[in-house]
Amino acid sequence: MTISIAETTPNAPTEPVNQPRVDTEVFERLANLSRIEYDRVRKEEAKALNIQIKTLDDHVKAIRSDSNSSAQLPFSEVEPYADPIDPAQLLADLSATIRRYVVLDNELADAVALWIAMTWFIEDIEVAPILIITAPEKACGKSQLLSLAGLFVARPLSAANSTASFLFRAITAWRPTLLIDEADTFIKQNDDLKGLVNAGHTRANAFVGRTVAVGDGHEPRLFDVWSAKAFAGISLEKHLPDATMSRGIVVTLRRKMPTETAERLRHANKEQFQILASKLARFDEDYATQVRAARPLLPDELSDRDQDNWEPLLAIASCAGPEWVERATKSALALSRMAETFVSTGNELLSDIQEVFEKKKTFKISTVDLIEALTDDEEKAWATYNRGRPLTPRQLAKLLSAYGIQPKTVRMVLGTPKGYDSDQFRDAFARYLQTSPP
Numbered sequence: 001m002t003i004s005i006a007e008t009t010p011n012a013p014t015e016p017v018n019q020p021r022v023d024t025e026v027f028e029r030l031a032n033l034s035r036i037e038y039d040r041v042r043k044e045e046a047k048a049l050n051i052q053i054k055t056l057d058d059h060v061k062a063i064r065s066d067s068n069s070s071a072q073l074p075f076s077e078v079e080p081y082a083d084p085i086d087p088a089q090l091l092a093d094l095s096a097t098i099r100r101y102v103v104l105d106n107e108l109a110d111a112v113a114l115w116i117a118m119t120w121f122i123e124d125i126e127v128a129p130i131l132i133i134t135a136p137e138k139a140c141g142k143s144q145l146l147s148l149a150g151l152f153v154a155r156p157l158s159a160a161n162s163t164a165s166f167l168f169r170a171i172t173a174w175r176p177t178l179l180i181d182e183a184d185t186f187i188k189q190n191d192d193l194k195g196l197v198n199a200g201h202t203r204a205n206a207f208v209g210r211t212v213a214v215g216d217g218h219e220p221r222l223f224d225v226w227s228a229k230a231f232a233g234i235s236l237e238k239h240l241p242d243a244t245m246s247r248g249i250v251v252t253l254r255r256k257m258p259t260e261t262a263e264r265l266r267h268a269n270k271e272q273f274q275i276l277a278s279k280l281a282r283f284d285e286d287y288a289t290q291v292r293a294a295r296p297l298l299p300d301e302l303s304d305r306d307q308d309n310w311e312p313l314l315a316i317a318s319c320a321g322p323e324w325v326e327r328a329t330k331s332a333l334a335l336s337r338m339a340e341t342f343v344s345t346g347n348e349l350l351s352d353i354q355e356v357f358e359k360k361k362t363f364k365i366s367t368v369d370l371i372e373a374l375t376d377d378e379e380k381a382w383a384t385y386n387r388g389r390p391l392t393p394r395q396l397a398k399l400l401s402a403y404g405i406q407p408k409t410v411r412m413v414l415g416t417p418k419g420y421d422s423d424q425f426r427d428a429f430a431r432y433l434q435t436s437p438p
Contacts, residue, residue: 023049030056031063032193035073035173040123043285054079073174075155079283081275087320090279091117094152097276099261101148102141103256106333110327111249112149115311119153119228120284121316124292126203129309131230132248134237140253144265146232151178151273152280153228161193163190168210168223171200177228184233187240194241200225201247202308209340242345249313254340256287287319294318306336344379345434349399352380354429357422364410366419367393393418403428 030045031036038060044054057077094113099106115131122128131149133142150156157176159167170176180186187193200206206226211218237245256262294315298307310332317328356365356373365373374382375390385391399405400420405428410419 022393023304027056027063029426031060035175039175053077054080074157074170075122075174075176078154078274078277078281080285083282084286085279085282087287087316088324090276090283091317091320091324094276094280097272098145098148101265101268102145102253103260103262104141104145104251104253105334107251107331110249111252111313111331111335112145114316114328114331115228115230115249116149116152117280117283117316118312119127119155121288121291121312122154122175122177122226122228123287124284125312125315127227128201128203128226129312130197130201130244131228132236132240132250133230133232133252133253134244135253135255136235137233137255140255141262142232142234143260145251145253146179146181146230148265149230150177150179151270152277153179153230154280154284160186162319164190164196165417166396167193167196168208168225171196171225171227172223177230179230181232184236184239186233187231187349194244196225198241198243198247199230200227201302201347203291234352247309249309250335252395283319290319291315296325299333301333302336308334346399346402348381348431349374349396350403350425350428352382353420353425356434357425363423364419364421366410366412366414366417367396367407368417368419370420371396402434 006199016213020379030041031039031070042053042056042060045051045119049056049236054077061073091110091113092114095106095109098109098112102109111129115129118125118128133145135142150158155174155176157170157174157178158182159170159178160182162170171178171405203226206224207222208225209220209222212221227433231240231248233239237250259313291312296311296318298311298314302310308322310328314328318322318398323431352374356370357363360373371382371393374380374396377383382391386395393407400406405420405424407418407420408424409416412423414420
């Protein structure tokens with residue numbers, strides 16, 4: 001299946017009309033738009049026709065269904081709430097609902113509530129952080145939280161075990177919120193999916209090039225992969241690339257204590273979820289301009305990447321007033337401190353090499369001796385880094401090359417082997433570790 005993105009600008013909203021024939025012409029014109037173009041103009045078109053958005057959606061869907069049965073959307077459209085909403089109360093209700101069904105701290109629930117709201121403003125923001133739901137063991141509520149989020153997000157699409165080809169086309173066509181459970185087994189070995197996820201972090205860079213079959217040949221195509229995405233899985237910090245983890249709002253869950261309770265999602269009154277989703281749709285409708293214009297104050301304690309990730313969430317919180325700005329800031333600081341425990345592989349290696357230099361009280365060391373020292377501690381990753389075997393000199397050199405550090409000939413008492421001296425690491429230690437070597 002080949003999907004091309006129309007390059008024309010959607011027609012301006014139609015003036016209100018009463019003639020059924022003209023109405024039908026409008027419906028047919030809208031049915032011929034791409035999913036993205038239709039999503040951008042549906043509100044204005046419904047208003048111009050003096051009908052509800054759902055009514056317009058039903059007519060357009062019926063026309064598409066008649067012409068192509070595969071054109072059905074994989075999710076239900078949500079009608080915005082009839083009355084104006086209070087953003088602060090909506091976010092508070094959403095956070096409370098999350099805590100009702102999943103055992104987690106207030107800061108985590110607030111972060112998830114803001115991320116859910118962010119999915120509705122996907123066309124109004126420039127950075128879309130991934131929601132990464134992880135836990136060290138099973139039965140911590142990961143799938144429950146992902147399923148709960150799926151009841152509220154804009155255009156939810158459960159995508160576990162989907163092919164990269166399908167996801168490229170699904171995002172281009174529908175701009176869904178991707179919900180991927182068991183990501184620890186799904187994405188680790190799939191380079192196409194890694195590229196899709198990482199490229200879709202910012203709107204400006206949300207394009208992935210692929211060749212697609214056209215007739216008897218192939219053509220290059222750019223796929224627009226801009227969308228909200230959520231992953232759930234066990235110890236995702238071990239399975240997802242560092243680049244992906246840094247693009248996420250990481251929510252780490254714990255197994256509940258016997259004294260802690262959470263209601264079962266399957267026993268819930270689904271109407272309450274539909275009302276909240278409807279209010280989120282109205283939130284987007286009434287506050288899109290304010291979110292686009294927001295320039296929230298970003299805490300200096302956050303890293304540059306964390307500031308990028310939290311800017312859209314803080315922009316949404318600003319619509320709800322000072323209390324929610326304070327709550328969002330508190331969540332950002334709490335989650336960033338938790339994320340610091342997920343040290344990158346390179347950062348871990350630098351820290352361990354620094355420790356080797358200090359313990360041996362030396363300024364230079366051979367590659368052989370350095371690897372022996374790194375792999376001597378069985379609790380560290382290097383003894384089994386090479387698929388259960390010790391780290392190799394080639395792997396060590398590759399990891400350090402990212403920091404501009406290359407092995408060289410070092411003059412030792414017993415010869416001139418390949419190795420490293422501490423001066424090579426001084427800049428990297430100062431930039432990437434909290435403490436630099438003496």
